[in-house]
Amino acid sequence: MALVELEELKEEIEELLEKGFIRPSTSPWGAPVLFVKKKDGSMRLCIDYCQLNRVVFVGHVISGDGVMPDPSKVKAVMEWRIPENETEVRSFLGLAGYYRRFVEGFSIIADPLTKLLWKGLRIDELNYPMHDLELAAIVHALKIWRHYLFGEEFQIFTDHKSLKYILTQKELNLRQRRWIELLKDYDCTIDYHLGKANVVADASSRKSSGTLANLGSHNLILLLEMRSMNTKLEVDQMVGLLAALQLKPDFVDQIKEAQTRDPFLLRMLERMK
Incomplete structure (x- = not known):
């Protein structure tokens, strides 16, 4: 501030x-x-x-007109890219939900996204034994896909081994009997499949950024680094194969034995002597 302005300010x-x-x-x-x-x-x-009559505080603009969301935060919500996995959906709902008081009917608008994160059980289902919970999952799937499965022969694979014999068990509780009556409407068989061998279900539960198909098509830098470590990646339409070359003691011995018979290496050895 200039000296003249400073003196004028002091007088004022x-x-x-x-x-x-x-x-x-x-x-x-x-x-x-x-x-x-x-x-x-x-x-x-x-x-x-x-x-002095307009202050930005914790993502809100406080002024004489009331409290409003910060325009920069609103812009971030509007420009948010489409979520591709559970973590991104939860992150978006957390940001958008912070301003739910400014959006009329926010819970109704966000309900489809909220249901994507729902993993809970009803109050009565919390008391179900594990056997009944596994059977309830089958019944739930049959109800959803009834228009595709009714009248068709199909197999149901489960990692809960006791369900394989549910159709032949004699002692059943009332809940299980009711569900068995529903199963009899379908031409299906229940087979046991080891959980850790269920590659398809395991892959679908992973984030999109971590699947083999995504690595092969998008993360080329990581793919090149994997190849530099003698790691081979092959991706098919249904499955993927990730293999690494490991040197075992017997394999190392085979290499040493082959080197003793290699003409080129023998000539190099003679020159070194």
């Missing part, structure tokens, strides 16, 4: 203090001061209090 402040229009304050907040040059060459002090 002293005059305002004497008239009682302002009082001394230690607050870090202040009003912008603007000097306008008049025709006679003197300076006129202009104090702008507009910014």
Whole structure:
């Protein structure tokens, strides 16, 4: 600030203090001061209090008109890319839900995304034994895909071994008997499949960024690094194969034995001697 402006500011402040229009304050907040040059060459002090009436606080704009969401945050929500996995859906709902008070019917709008994250059970299902929970999953799937499965012969694979014999068991509780009646409407068989051998289900539970197909098509840098470590990656339409070459003791011995018969290496050895 120029010396002339500083002197004018001092005089204006002293005059305002004497008239009682302002009082001394230690607050870090202040009003912008603007000097306008008049025709006679003197300076006129202009104090702008507009910014004091509008404050951005924790993602909200507080002003005389009320509380509004920060426009920059709203822009981030509008430009958010489409979520591709559970983590991204939860992250988006967390950001958008912070401003739910400003969106009428937010819970109804976000309900489809919220259901994607729902993993809970009903209150009565919380008391089900594990055997009944596994059977309930089969019944639930049959109800959803009834229009595809009814009248067709198909197999049901489960990693819960006891369900393989559910159709031949004699001692059943009332809940199981009711569900067995539903199973009899379908031409199906229940077979046991080891959980850790269920590659298809295991792959579908992984994030899209970590699947073999995604590595082969998008993350080329990581793919090249894997190849430099003698790791081979092959991706088919249904399955993927990730293999690594490991040197075992017997394999190392085979290499040493083959080197003793290699003509090129023998000539190199003679030159070194």
